[in-house]
Amino acid sequence: DAGVTQSPTHLIKTRGQQVTLRCSPKSGHDTVSWYQQALGQGPQFIFQYYEEEERQRGNFPDRFSGHQFPNYSSELNVNALLLGDSALYLCASSLPASFTDTQYFGPGTRLTVL
């Protein structure tokens, strides 16, 4: 059973550029959440997608946007990159029916903004 997969593993961009990160959820899961983990900090919730719509959003600017496809995979887009966007971006998948369901995390994408 494939777990949560993310691509790419690492990415280097320069300030002002745009980036797209990808996530495939665990088999059978249809809810995808994205988190940003800055160095030395805990993950911060960015947003969550269910049925191709953004269901919840954390305290992140509109430069952060996302999309969920009919096969439940998801993309995270960040526009006008800032140095402070350098972080590990984690995708997590879960079942939507229960708020107690475990979120399964992927290995993350390490984004470096120069």
Add this chain to the structure above:
Amino acid sequence: AQSVTQLGSHVSVSEGALVLLRCNYSSSVPPYLFWYVQYPNQGLQLLLKYTTGATLVKGINGFEAEFKKSETSFHLTKPSAHMSDAAEYFCAVSSMEYGNKLVFGAGTILRVKS
């Protein structure tokens, strides 16, 4: 609103000694509580979770945690540390009222000395 405080950014124990990682939470509604572990360059893996019912929760790799509502705590323990336990540990809180987004603490790095 919900928040998590993890006391001690670094904890060092000897192999075979008791592991105690502290977590206090703040929540205006009944919380769901989680402990995740993160090994270097990897995503997060769930150790255990508390939703309802028994307040002493057993997880993987010999870890357990006790939900104490009166103390707003959810400390993680393991009777005997192994070298393989060296990692970063995150406590997180969520609730039905806030959807199942996870609010994480800043993490505690556990070092195990031989």
